[in-house]
Amino acid sequence: MKDNPNEQLPVVDENGNILGAISRGHAHDGSRILHPVVHLHVFNSRGELYLQHRPKWKDIQPDKWDTAVGGHVDLGENVEQALKREVREELGITDFTPQSLGHYVFEGKRERELVYVFRWTYDGDIRPSKDELSGGRFWTPEEISSAIGKGILTPNFEQEYQERVK
Secondary structure (H helix, E strand, C coil): CCCCCCCEEEEECCCCCEEEEEEHHHHCCCCCCEEEEEEEEEECCCCCEEEEECCCCCCCCCCCEEECEEEECCCCCCHHHHHHHHHHHHHCCCCCCCEEEEEEEEECCCCEEEEEEEEEECCCCCCCCCCCCCCEEEECHHHHHHHCCCCCECHHHHHHHHHHHC
């Protein structure tokens, strides 16, 4: 499997206003053009946080542990629609009530994203998509803390976890 470099994404300002469109390939080629994404942090009632394992074929941060759900807002889609689609695609869950944690701009080495962050508590069964992910599991806060800075987790997850989530 491989990411589609021709997928069309909205170009936005820091308030989320749509300014135009860009291909996924151009958004990730170092242009650092701001485009929106959604993240959902899934906790269980014990306070553990579910992390997805990114496949080796991903164009950004392959083979690292990341937010339970993360994905681009597609051109023509709003944030809520994108979040519902991504949760369904990645975890197979269609009924959830997320809590917004706001949004911020993340600047990576090759991209710049307007990240809309959500959290949700869930004790049900999680079945990560075999097409989209390389698995996933719940992590304790201690496991996450000991993995930070060691190249195991994505840099954007580490930043988001420390500044907004924990």
